[in-house]
Amino acid sequence: MTLPDDDLLALAALAEELAHEAGALLLGYYDGAGPSEALTSSVRSKSTHTDLVTEADRASEQMIVTRLRSERPDDAVLGEEGGSHAGSSGLTWVVDPLDGTINFVYGFPVFCVSIACQAGDERLVGAVFDPLRRETFTAVTGRGAALNGESLRISAGPPLSEALVATGFGYEAERRRAQARLLEAVLPEVRDIRRAGAAALDLCWLAAGRVDACYESGLAPWDLAAGALVVTEAGGRVEVLDGLIPGASTVVAGPPLLQRELVGLLELARRAANSPRVL
DSSP, X not given: OOOOHHHHHHHHHHHHHHHHHHHHHHHTTOOTTSOOHHHHTTOEESSSTTOEEOHHHHHHHHHHHHHHHHHOTTSEEEETTSOOBOOSSSEEEEEEEEEOHHHHHHTOSOOEEEEEXXXXXXXXXXXXXXXXXXXXXXXXXXXXXXXXXXXXXXXXXXXXXXXXXXXXXXXXXXHHHHXXXXXXXXXXXXXXXXXXXXXXXXXXXXXTTSSSEEXXXXXXXXXXXXXXXXXXHTTOEEEEEEEEETTEEEEEEESHHHHHHXXXXXXXXXXXXXXXXXX
């Protein structure tokens, strides 16, 4: 879908505005000293006992969806916490109202709001807001990416052996075991690994040069949509691989040359894990 520049910029402005409003709402629930009684009393599990949702997640998504229904009633919405509905415009808003819920519950200071708008599989605009650091990452297709209005451009990156690589882990036990085996192969071949617990921020921090590359298996569309656009509009590469982890795709992102190196390492690790052992 080709949209006029004015329409794209209007979508981008709305994504940013909604992310800021949701971030302010989240701060009203947040207690950086650790788990607060008011917050933890609202926690429930989703897919597993390690996958959590709180009243803050639900309130943030409700606010975003209500605004979208009012301002963009013909657009579809895909929300992590169930606030999804169909639309007729061909546009879909992909919403993560709180990326990093476990961090949020524990007072670990890494979480964000992620909002993107896309046409089919084509990402058009994205906004990721980190309310604790007051950092807003934005991207518009064909117009680049920015952090608080300052243009982002990914450098060529170091060789893989000197790369700081971000990753994350799923919630289901067997998937975690598979991810641990993959990590065992990656860790000796890179400078170090970082696991912050918010995939959207991993991608944005890659675009800002705070990590050199990142990979993660089992990401949902709302984890990926806005952050991936920030990476690609900053000059990076994002690729989705199947078969590294049973039952899940793996997203691999980085500067183009480094990203291909990391893909090669992950594919090598997969082949080694699946090869028969000679006893």
